[in-house]
Amino acid sequence: MKRTLILGGTAWLGHELARQLVRSGQEVTCLARGSVGAVPEGAQLVRSDRSQPGAYDAVRGIGLDEVIELSYDQRFVQEALAALSAHAGHWTLVSSISVYTSAQQPGADEDAPVHEPSDPGDYGKAKVAAERASAAMVADRLLIARPGLLAGPGDPSDRFSYWVSRMALAGAGQVLIPPTAGRHVQAIDVRDAAAWIIEAAARSLTGTFNVAGTPHGFAQFLSAAARIAGFSGELVTAQDAWLREHHVNYWAGARSLPLWIAPEDHGFAQRSNQRYALANGPERGVEELLGDVLADERVRGLDRPRRAGLERAEELELLSQLADGR
Structure with missing residues (x-):
């Protein structure tokens, strides 16, 4: 049985990821405070405040097929990588289409310029920092998913x-x-985005993808x-x-x-979603x-x-x- 750790899993996209993973027969653990909501039936919730020391102790050293990171907080992302990446077969960072510097060019793809991560309070810039921190640690097994507007x-x-x-x-x-x-x-339907992230991780896909609809x-x-x-x-x-x-x-x-x-x-x-479509992205x-x-x-x-x-x-x-x- 495959084992996936979701860093989050109680909010909308995280909950949908956990729900679909459980349905597929995986062992699913969600590490979160649990203040936003419950995890789906069949998933395990490890209550943890990531701002506190020892936040990852309960899952440290466990062999994981997949880690899915949802945070935009650079500190949380870096500390999770330091604690868990050595025991993770594949790592997915859920980033955002908000990382791009310009919204003026129709059809711009994943190679378009992104913000400099100068302001940790700015969501798009913080996601760039999270991407760079992840690439520095797990570049050879890293999937960066940049969702656009999620619906559903x-x-x-x-x-x-x-x-x-x-x-x-x-x-x-x-x-x-x-x-x-x-x-x-x-x-893009949240159910389609979650299904693709799960499927892409299952085949150890790496690289950066705009997870966006037509x-x-x-x-x-x-x-x-x-x-x-x-x-x-x-x-x-x-x-x-x-x-x-x-x-x-x-x-x-x-x-x-x-x-x-x-x-x-x-x-x-x-935004261009061609790379997502070519990677079997459902829509x-x-x-x-x-x-x-x-x-x-x-x-x-x-x-x-x-x-x-x-x-x-x-x-x-x-x-x-x-x-x-x-």
């Missing part, structure tokens, strides 16, 4: 799920959207979301300048239009993904508080102001 049931960020759930909530009403021309959406035009994406949601209302476009003047934010977070990207960053949602269709997301959203509540997007009352107020020319 249970998404804690509420970004991808906003549009299909909002259209389902609006029904025959109006939905506020940004201009779609020249804009794209690029997402880019879709924003208008195409919204049309697909409308079909899945059974939306019969009107999509009302507000221009970028008007939205910004009315304090609507890009991309994510409160009072945002999720997945709306500043014009100068149009390459962000058009389910956008309508299947949207359908699964909507089913999950209906269970969670279409009108629930969200981490990203406009509250429905905010949206209706903005639509009223737009109609009145305010």
Whole structure:
């Protein structure tokens, strides 16, 4: 039986990795504080605070077929490598597509320039530091997975799920959207990303890969979301300048239009995923993904508080102001 250690495993991607590994018959240990959530049934949780001395004592010296590192904290990454790499057959670092310096070039691949790791508080720069620390220790057995936008049931960020759930909530009403021309959406189902990381590790794949989906035009994406949601209302476009003047934010977070990207960053949602595809990277269709997301959203509540997007009352107020020319 293969033995995998996940450094994490209680949050979204880590939990999905653990779930799929258990289902495949592997012995799975998750080293985490356990404060975010539980591990899947069949996985073992080793409670440990990685900021404390002796964080890896419970798993040190154990022969491991695979270690999957999820942290962006350079200290955690380095200490885990020092404690565990000598007994690990293969090492996977889950990095991020946020490592790249520029979001202006559509089709940029894994060889595009990355940030200098000068700010440990900056997520993208911290992931670069984690990549370099890992390469320094286990370059000959290292897989670096750089996921793009993860989507799917249970998404804690509420970004991808906003549009299909909002259209389902609006029904025959109006939905506020940004201009779609020249804009794209690029997402990968968390289940597909996890499945590929597991399969790639099983064949000891090394190198760096953008774990990303195929880019879709924003208008195409919204049309697909409308079909899945059974939306019969009107999509009302507000221009970028008007939205910004009315304090609507890009991309994510409160009072945002999720997945709306500043014009100068149009390459962000058009990264090359060719290397991932050539490495047998799975990718389910956008309508299947949207359908699964909507089913999950209906269970969670279409009108629930969200981490990203406009509250429905905010949206209706903005639509009223737009109609009145305010």
